[in-house]
Each structure stands twice: as structure tokens, then as C-alpha cells.
Amino acid sequence: MSEHKIQNDLYYNKDHEWVKIVGNEATVGISDYAQQLLTDVVFVELPDIGKIVKQFERACVVESVKSVSDVYAPVGGIVAAVNKALETTPEAVNTDPYGAGWIYKLSGVNAAETSNLMDAPAYKTFLDQDKAK
């Protein structure tokens, strides 16, 4: 597996989702490490707009050729937008996991919930430990 990129201004949870919070809105995707594990993403089952999720609840599903992974909500909120481009180009999750590969946005988010998440340095440590296993 090649070196996995970690973006600095994001929070991460142990299931390898990232979240970027601006005010009370959040954007969610999966990390570079996660997309490497999955290999070629073939389908993203986007969540319904208006769906309410609590922190760490399952929000949607990402499928690759050889596996299926749940995508959890790193923070709680209401699904406000989904990345429709993934319907035609799911591979964006692989090629640009922190940018064009974003999956969904939440509104009504409580930024204090990030205290339950890892920042970039903590996520790096977490991954190094995982690799060492």
C-alpha cells in the first residue's frame, strides 16, 4: 500500500471517515487510507436528503468490486446535500478522496462533537499503530 495522505484541516474517526466543519455545516468523505483498502470504488449509495443521523450512526454505503463498507457519520446532523457526481464517476472517491470524492454534507451540526474525533496528527498516529499490527 502506498503512503496514505492525511489532510490537515480535517477531523477523522476510527472508521476512516473525514469531516470538515464550517459553522454548523459539515462535509464528509472517506480517507485516503480507506480508499486504498477498498480498492476501486464502483458504487456509492448516497444517503437520502433530509435523513437524520446521530454521531457514529451509519449514513450510507460504499461498494468496491470486492467489498462493501458502511460510511458512518463522524458528527450528527441532517443530510443537506449529496455528491451526485459520484453516481456517474464513483472513482472520484479513489482519485480525490478529500476533494471531488466528498460524499455528503450535513446541516445542524454541533462542532463540539469533534472532541470525540481525531485531528490529523492523532489520525496519523492511529494509522501508524494500525500498520504496525
Place this chain on the structure above:
Amino acid sequence: MPYIPHTQTDTADMLKTIGVNAIEDLFSAVPDSIFLKNDFKLPPGLSEQDVKRVVTTMANKNKTYQASFLGGGMYHHHIPAQVHHLAMRSEFYTAYTPYQPEISQGILQSIFEYQTMMTRLTALDATNASMYDGATATAEAAFMLADITQKNIILVASNVNPQYRAVLQTYCIAKGLTLQTVPFDQASGRVDINQLEVLLTDAVAGLFIQSPNFFGVVEDVKYLSGKLHAKNKLIGQIITEALSLGILTPPGDNGVDLAVGEGQSFGLPVSAGGPGFGFLATTQKYLRKLPGRIVGQTEDNQGRRAYVLTLQAREQHIRREKASSNICSNQALCALHSVIYLASLGKKLRELALLNHQHSLYFQKALIAKKWPRTFSAPFFNEFVVKTSNNAAVIQKLAEHNIAAGIDLGRLYPELKDHLLICVTELISQDDMENYENNI
């Protein structure tokens, strides 16, 4: 010893290579209390010659009919000779599931062709590689309805094949869904629209109707689709006589969300009810909700057209406890019979379906002269219901003349005592019809 080639020398050499003295030593992990403790009370093995005699005796204990008018979900049709010869080529029937596409292009392509023909016949967008039978396919379709709508009541018309309703009930109970039955209209034989209205409550996921239904009657599927969709519910059409797809408006054109049923009519013998195969087709929208195997077209590393099992992430071996279905083996060889059958009939399938209809209508009219009135007013395909003087007596008398008269509906619907379900396919000749009439 049948099928085991080892000589004593072979066995001795192999044991030496392994490094044990006896085969039993390889079973050292098996507790003594249960290993080789049984004197299996089985008869001695038979030679092929003796097996043939024993099994043929059993086959001959089944009554053979000159003409059979039995339908009700399994249909006697002519199977073109090439179907069996081709489908039973041993490369096909002794093969495993085509998980290694490089050496299985023939099997994968045949499934692709099957999927193509079934989507064209049903006028829907997507179908899987087959399921166990029409009844279990219906049950899995019910799971789809519940999953898509996130509601847990399934409606089924009471004129749907009773065996299918029984299987639906079993599966619904296991999953925690509720099955409710919509009565049929006693005059037309179609589902009772007024009763349906009453049952279309908020918690209903959708409705299953059968067309042609168990009585052979053709439902007004388009009207029913409209009704269900107006209430944001789904509708599935069950088809037990696949041949009807040759002449009737296809499910997709009538707006159904799912078409599900039994493919046995397409090239498989009745064989006491199995093996046949179930089919399940749906719109593009629900493609990824389909259970079972699906073959897709792609390219190989040289750019050649190739086929492969696709969308496997839905299936049990990847999705495991999140899979909506546990289906692994399907009825692939049976579906292969059907693709060869459909290639053989081709466009003439429509003519054959029409012939079935015309001959059954002709016979139904002839029976009026024998004072057997028609029970249901709505048009039928190749099965119909008539009222006899006494089903038991009629069936008995005709059986003595080697005619299987029909299905005694009183066994299944108490309100239809002495009503007989009669099926006329292309295998029934004019002589067969006259023999029947002469022995009433």
C-alpha cells in the same frame, strides 16, 4: 467400488508419502466416542444394471396419461429436441459457477443471453441469472418491496397460486413482515378492486398480483399499477405460465415495478414440480436491490468483449450479514434450457402463445355443450375454470381413460367446490379434446 479408483498399491504409496500407517490415522482429531461407531444400516451397493431396474420400477409407478389437462403453475409443453441435447452437454452441466471468467465465457455468455431475453419479454431493465422457483422468487421480491419502501405489510391477491402464497407467508413470518390477502371477485375471477382499496393502508409496501392468475384469468395490470403508484406503493406481477409473456402486454409496459415467476414452461419438463427456475426482473432504478447472480459485459486486458459475474458486492459471499439474500446456487442449468428454448421459438413464441389461448378457448366453449358452464367472466390465457357435476367422479372416470382431467379447486378454495381448473396447451390434440368430452 463405484467411482473410487484407488488400488491397494495406490493407497499404500499415498499413506507412505503422507507418513501415516492407515487412513483412519488421519482422523485423529475426531473423538473416539463418535468415530466409526456406527454400523450403517444401508443395503449393499447395486450394480448399474440393478440400479436401473430399481429406479425404473419407481418411475413406472407413476400414472402415465394419454392427455393431461393439468396446469396450476407447472405446464406440459413441447420441448424442441435440441434443448436437452445442448443444455446437457457435459461442459455445461458438470461445470461450477463461472467465478473464473477466463474459462467460463460460454456459460457467462449464455446467462447474458438469458438476461437479455427475459428483459425483452418482460419489458423491464434488469434481471438476475435465475432463482430457485417462482414461489421463492416471489418471496425474495417481497423482501425487496419491504426494503425499498421501508414498510412491512405485503398485500397478495387470493387468486395468486396457493403454493406461492404459502411460501410468501413462510418467508414473511421469518422476516417479520405481515402478509395480507386481497380477495378476488367471484364473478370476474380478477382481484377485487373495492377490497383492495380498503387494504391499501399507509404501512403497506406493495401488492403482488398474478396474471394470468391461478384461475387462468388475465388481470387488468395497467389499471392496478396506476392505483398502487397513485398511493406511492409498489406492484409486483407474478407469472407462473411464462408462455403468456409471448402474447400478453409485458409487465414493464403495464408499469409494474417487479415481474417475478416461474420459467419451467420455457423448455423444462414438469418433472413433479422441479427443477424449474424462478425469474425476477425489475426497473433500472432497483437494479442494485436484485438478489442473486448477475452477468455483465466488459472487456478483457486485450480489449476483447468478455462477460463476468458483476455487482457481486450485493451477494452473500461479500455482503455477508448485510446481504438481503443468502442465495448462492441458483438454477443456472435450467435457465440455460430456457435460453435455448427461447432461441428456438424466437418470434414464433407469440404464435405458440396465441395457439394455446385459442385452443383453450375452443375447448372451454365445447364444454358448455356438456353442461359445464364457465365460472369466471374475465378473459383467460390457457387455463380456465368450469363447474362440473361432481369433480371427484369426473376426475376418476377420465383417469380410467388415461386423461388427467384438471385440478379440483374445491381442495384449495372452499367456495369453489366442484369447480375444475383445466389447462389446454399445444400438446392437446383435437382427439384428446373429443376423448375428454365423450367420457364426461
Place this chain on the structure above:
Amino acid sequence: MKTIFEKTVPGRSAVQLPSLIANDIEIENSQQRGELNLPEVSELDIVRHYTALSKRAFGVDDGFYPLGSCTMKYNPKINEDMSGLSGFSNAHPWDQTKNIQGVLEVIYRTQEYLKEVTGFTGVTLQPTAGAHGELTAVMMMQAYYRSHGDAKRNVILIPDSAHGTNPATANMCGFKTVTVPSDKDGYVDLAKLDEALNDSVVGLMLTIPNTVGLFDKNILDIAKKLHDNGSLLYMDGANLNAILGLVKPADMGVDLMHINLHKTFSTPHGGGGPGGGFVGCVSALTPYLPADQVMKNGADYQLTADTANSIGRVRSFYSNFGVIVRALTYMLRLGKTGTERVGRYAVLNANYVKARLHEHFDVPFQAHCMHEVVFNDTKQQAYHVTTMDIAKRLLDFGYHPPTIYFPLIVPGALMIEPTENESKETLDEFCDVMINIAKEAQENPSLLQSAPQLTPVGRVDSVKAARQPIIKYGA
């Protein structure tokens, strides 16, 4: 190769239909469809087309098929002849039982044989496949607890080595799956099993021998732990071939099991079915068996009416009957002595392969294997060669590859199940090829990484197939 649709020539046809004897139609035009979009080809076209397709398939009749966990044994030809007898193929399931006594006798005698080899008193041959048998069994377990007023039991324990059908089956019945880890030797971790047992557990679904091809010596303990907990032990019988004629599953404390007729009892795999399923159970569970059981009353065979506690029907009509005829034919051929040899020679063959290959391919488990042996690609990873590469290179030598990447607990698993039908010569030839491939991995790995080279198509683009599904011609 062209599809059959690309061979259409308008006006061609392969059948002649009988003449019409009547002209009336009562289906309205609005209920009729137009012309069908199906192929127009001649009979010879069809025969050549599907014959050509058959030559792009690979069956047991073509060569060695070492698919672990699939039991690709020889499909005897007498089975085919018997299932095609017209007395069977013309029998109609709606006919009165007195007219289909031969059909019922076939089912009954098959049931009796299976009762004897499993030790169970309750049986059904209604399920149509192994997974269908699993589902039937789990439904029976569910019904059992519900009728004992214990509907709160909602957990099924499943080892991490289990086949995917197990947890999928549990899910179909609304049960929660709790995974029980295996220990480092591939057996059920007894301490972890103890931790998982509580009063919400319905039972454990256990493949015996397990999916890494080992017989768990703790089986009697495992059964006791479950029973002491008020839970049931279900046996996934996919691997029955290893112990057929040697051990009765009921003697192990198993409460119910399924069997795959197309594995252990030689019915053909058909490219993906039709299979045949069976469920056997102890007497406490017999009230829950599917409806329409085949019984014998004096000289007559009968179908029982729906019993009060039956789970009901699990399929239309009686069974995949044509498959059962094949299985019974095989059982009659084997008889007592033949049955008692199956497990012995299946296990001998697998251990022979293990002995010949263990210096060339890593074997994660040292104990004697049962009817299948699991290797992995650890040795070959040094050369950047994977299990996938090894499997694809085998295709170039005319072999169907073994099962790969299952079970999940062995990364890079390569599982070989020879079955008892293969001769020492066949096994030696195969092992020689495998040893050669191991050598190629070391000296010329690109041969494997670019394999297969000699097949009709090379490695296919599965990603493209899943991203843009094209599932019909002319889509």
C-alpha cells in the same frame, strides 16, 4: 464470439408449430403485445452456437476441479439417465398422490438413506439448494423458540471462518449475527464462545469439518456449551464429504443440519444450479419441518397435511425432484460399503496433496487436514506473486483453479479439495504443475502476473463491469 442476437436473419426459424384448430380470441387487442424481439435463427444455427459456447466452459468431465468447499465430484451418467425417465419427467405435482407413488417413493427412500447416515429422525428434501436448506433450518430454530415462548432470543453466533451464506441467512430471519473468532489454529475459540453465550442466543451455525478443512476436536464440548445455554447447534453440512460413512452428525450433538446434494451426493453443479437441499433434525425440532412431508403408511406413500407447528412451505411443490432422483441413484450405487469409503478416500486424497505441496506452498495449519487443504501465498509474496496470480496461471495448464480467498480468516487462501474420485495419477500431475508454478513464481514471476495467456479471454475488467453495468445485449 457473437451473441445469438447477432446471428438473427429475419424470416429464419427453428420450429414448426402445430396447426390451429380454432380462430376465436378473447384477449382484447389492448392486452396483447406486438412482435417479439427474440432471435430468428435456424435449428442448425442454434446447435452450432450453443455447442461453441459449451467449448468455452469447463466441467468436471473436462479435468481436475479442486475447488475447496464445493466438492466437485464426478457426476455419474446413470444418474442422468434415471432422472430423464418419462415416468418422472411427465409426473405432475397437482396429480393425486395415488397417481404419483413413484415420485413419493423416490423422495422417501432418499430421506431414509439420509436419516441413516446423519442419525436424524426428522428430515425434509424440500429445500432447493444448500443456502435454502440453511434458511429452512434457521426458520425452524426461530419457530422452535417462538413456540417455547422464547421469542426474545435474537442472536445467532457464527464463526469468522463461516461461508457468507450463514450470516446472510441469519439476516433474512431478522437475527443479529455475533461473530465468534477462531483461534490461531483455525478452531472455534472456546473462551470467546463462552463470552458470547447468553440467553439471547438462538444457536451457533458451525461448518463441520470447518472451512479451513480441519475437524474441531472440541466439537462435543461446543455442543455441550450450547445445550447448557439452552441454545441449538446447527451444522452447515457443506463439508459432509469428509465424514460421510464415518461419523453421524447427530452423534456430535448437532441438533439440525443441512446437506448439499450437489456436493456430497454427486448431483451436477450445472454451472450454478440446480442444486438440492436437505435438512435433518432431532425429534424436538421435527414439529417445525416444512409442510408436505413425505411419509409411508403401510404400502402407500403420502404427503402429510400442514402440521400445527410447521414453518410452512419453503418452495412450490415438493422439491427439486429431478435432482433427488440423481442423488438416490448415487446412494443406491454406493450402498453400505460405497458410503463408508467416501470420507476415507476424500481425506486420503487431500492429505496426499498436502504432503506433496507443503514444502512449496505455505500451510497455515499443521494438523492433518480433512477432505480439503488450505494453503496461502506467503512464500510467493516475496516475489510479488499472489494467490490470484497462481490461480490464473493454473488456467494456462488446463486446470480449474482451487477456491481462492476463502475462508476470510486466511489471507491469500488457496483451498484444494480433490474429492475421492481422483486417482493418484491425477493428483501427481496436478501437484507437479503446482510445484512448477511455485518455481515460476521464483524465477519468472511475470508469467504468473500476466496469466492467463492461453485462455479465450485474459483477465477481465471487473471494475468496469460494476461501474457501468451492461446486463443485456443492445442495452
